């Protein structure tokens with residue numbers, strides 16, 4: 001693993017392409033996870049002005065394939081009139097009202113709709129404005145729950161290496177990426193990290209069977225619980241398919257073993273589905289796909305296909321129980337949680353999912369998508385291709401036989417010095433990332449078909465062929 005990964009994503013552009021928007025952005029717009037200095041030094045900021053279906057356009061009119069649904073979010077693509085209409089209809093009726101002691105119909109309807117789609121008895125929806133806020137909400141709920149139910153020592157959270165769970169201080173404490181945390185420490189103390197399900201990088205004695213590796217990885221959670229003391233461990237946070245590091249699916253039986261361990265030690269199982277939910281893995285919730293019933297699901301991003309910022313923490317009956325009676329209240333909330341317009345957009349988004357059979361489309365085509373990407377295995381820089389649904393990572397290596405990875409300097413040269421710009425120049429917007437080992441990630445809008453997969457493969461072939469000639 002490139003241990004000093006710099007985490008941020010930058011794209012370099014030629015200064016002669018500088019547009020007015022770009023120079024104005026440099027003056028006042030502080031971009032997220034971006035090296036602003038790279039733009040100060042003459043690079044130009046790419047300006048995206050328009051979206052249509054699976055494509056985005058820049059301010060010069062150039063078209064790009066949106067290979068990661070903008071940020072794993074625009075499930076139904078750009079320019080959907082139905083979603084705009086749902087927003088407009090709602091704001092005419094009532095644009096905003098909080099769900100603090102009062103309620104409104106759209107939040108109620110959306111809560112009903114979501115709980116009908118979750119597995120098991122996850123029946124209680126707490127809305128937020130983002131995935132990170134949903135994670136904060138889950139972490140705080142779990143703490144309060146154990147204080148109310150006579151186990152006040154339970155507060156520690158176990159999560160996985162390289163997993164990203166958000167940037168607020170609570171969510172960042174759960175995040176497993178040291179480079180993302182180092183400037184903000186000390187964070188919340190006592191949390192513990194365990195191995196993820198990256199089979200390609202499994203310990204050498206666990207590479208024979210995906211299933212056996214999964215049991216080994218799950219048992220590391222039990223080991224951590226015992227080490228920390230079960231009376232102090234409150235929760236395990238896991239993405240069914242981990243995004244950061246490059247799309248690690250769960251081995252068969254892995255999530256079931258995690259469930260078993262959580263039950264044994266009275267630890268709350270949280271599935272962070274910020275990316276996984278809403279069709280990305282071919283179901284409304286990936287937990288359903290993998291036949292697991294966690295105690296909490298957190299979600300965000302695709303709930304509105306990005307047409308409104310919304311997230312949710314959905315908890316089961318057990319966690320809700322202490323709040324059902326008496327004077328207990330969950331002392332937590334957000335001004336914009338359950339926003340009427342956001343809820344209306346989310347409902348319209350779910351209507352479109354049903355009408356257009358979006359989940360069926362993902363399940364029908366995911367094998368073809370993977371098979372198309374797997375053609376790239378003939379390139380000497382392609383080490384591993386993994387994922388599920390419409391969510392794949394391509395890990396690049398120095399040597400496919402030995403799986404040798406790049407040094408931090410090489411990774412920097414490959415990703416920021418070449419790939420980000422080359423992919424974009426060739427018309428593919430996607431993610432080149434080294435929060436673990438260097439990967440390119442693909443997560444196109446969920447209506448995409450073979451023609452889109454071919455377009456992705458063709459651009460990747462051109463760019464990765466050149467990358468190999470530069471770096472190997």
Ligand SMILES: Cc1ncc(COP(=O)(O)O)c(C=O)c1O
Nearest residue numbers: 130131132164165166274275300
């Ligand atoms: C798994 C996961 N959890 C949480 C978050 C944080 O979500 P947000 O950026 O909406 O706060 C993300 C964002 O990418 C994520 O991928």
